[in-house]
Amino acid sequence: MHLVDDSTDTTIAGIFERRITDGVAPGSFVAVFDRDRIRYEQGFGGISVGGPVPTSDTLFRIASCTKSFTAAVLLILRDAGRLDLDAAVDEFVPEFAPVLHGGVVGRPTVRMLLTMSGGLGTDDPWADRQESLSREAFRAVLERGVRLITVPGTAFSYSNLGYAVLGQIIERVTGTSYVEAVTSLLLEPLGLGAVFERPDDAVTAIGHRVVFGRGVEDAGHFVEVPFSGPGVFSAIGGLFASPATLIGWVRWLDGAWAGDDTGPLSAASRREMQQLHRIAPPRPTLDGVPSRHALGYGFGLFVEDDAELGTLVSHSGGYPGYSAHMRWHPATGVGVVAFENAGYAAVAKPAEQALRLTLAAEEETPATVRPWPETLVASMTATGLVTHWDDRVATALFAENVALDRPFEERRAAIAAAVDRVGGIAEVASGRATPICDSPDHLVWFVEGERGRLRLEVRLTPTVPLRVQTFTVAVDESSLT
DSSP states (O other): OOOSSHHHHHHHHHHHHHHHHTTSOSEEEEEEEOSSOEEEEEEEEOSSTTOOOOOTTOBEEOGGGHHHHHHHHHHHHHHTTSOOTTSBGGGTOTTOOOBOTTSOBOOOBHHHHHTTOSSBOOOHHHHTTOTTOOHHHHHHHHHHOOBBSSOTTSSOOOOHHHHHHHHHHHHHHHSSOHHHHHIIIIIHHHTOOOBSSOOTTSOBOOOEEEOOSTTOTTTTSEEEOOOOOOSTTHHHHOOEEOHHHHHHHHHHHHGGGGTOOOSSSOHHHHHHHTSOOEEOOOOBOTTSOBOOSEEEEOSSSEEEEETTTEEEEEEEEEETTEEEEEEEETTTTEEEEEEESSTTOOTHHHHHHHHHHHHHTSSSOOOSSOOOHHHHHHHHHHHHHHHSOOHHHHHHHBOHHHHHHSOHHHHHHHHHHHHHHTTOBOSSOOOOSOOEEEETTEEEEEEEBSSOEEEEEEEEOSSSSOOEEEEEEEEOGGGOO
8 A cells, every 4th residue: 555655655664674674673563544544554574573574453562552542431431420530539549649748648630640740750661560460459559658749730740650540440430340441431332453461363463672781692682571461550551452453543533623423432522632731841853852842641642733734643652562653643634553562662753754754745735724715715805905905895804893993094004005115016916925824714925026025914703704803914024125
């Protein structure tokens, strides 16, 4: 299967092939897709050292991508009136009584744990080895005490422990195990083949780690990592899923933006999952420079406001023996899932490259926001007023505030002065600069003159019939020659 052009899938293939030849992982799989089709998918290496190549049906541990499933179940319970997200966690799990340094008790809410702002510290290495912990053992862990690093609700800190506690909330609200609740409330209604125990009748990629250290006979080689079984910490990362299954999950989440209201969770609640609820510190970009983009956590998902692409939604999974990543672009529905069978291999990096390459290869640059047809018509009419002002046209175009804010006579004079400063404009106005649209009811565009250009702006009213409430014409001072 191919992308928009063959050079893009060749480049993506090269990126993932090098992961195998460079010894990052024994095997890898990547798929690029949109709302209608699989654009490209390919496996590399083997499901074990020297084993068969992974396919779209091969099961991998998806690790922390599981958190989006945990969050979705909590919202299903919220929407059914069975759970208040703003209730204190200790109302459901009384043994969870975290304290700040000095002994001050903190009471995180369910929402705070969902958005990684419960005050708990980052705990990946420890938590990833706790999956099989029993309820009784987990209760004992909590009763021994939990230390907070920040006041709950004030800062982002990625916490697996918080999601393990959320798993216990699910159990106590539903009266069933976490695994049973996720399966019956989410996986079965959606027909998703994700599971919490490795099935005997499915091809599963074997997890590995790299052997390091001098004097070790097979240093630099891969050794298998034993599978862990389900337990309390399955809520943080316990799912097995194939690429095909994870694509189905992403498409269902992303379908909320296209109005798909099917399934056990409403489109509105799925969009809520994909909102930035808690800002996070900047993360390094692919070249190692700290990102200036807004990044944070929604409900079980990371949300990024990219300056070029707009909103991106994602989650990574790192687990003993595995690395997984899912990432999509809600404006276009284009997404990527990627998997590797080596612990903490950071497959998110090549997955992010694959998505950016795909979007760059689109026949049309994916706009994050497109103006309404009415906004475009208003901009063309407004451009006509700049070249040939007509009070009747202006009266039909503008809302009543425009003439009240600045009478037409003054506007005509100001526009004429601006046109004179740029040396006049062509009879057929042209603009070489790219228009700016940050909202469908708003547009900024440019009209070229002999000695510079004009900056024009319109914004429509929120009421029908739509009228222009903001109209400005100004000289772009940087363009004057």
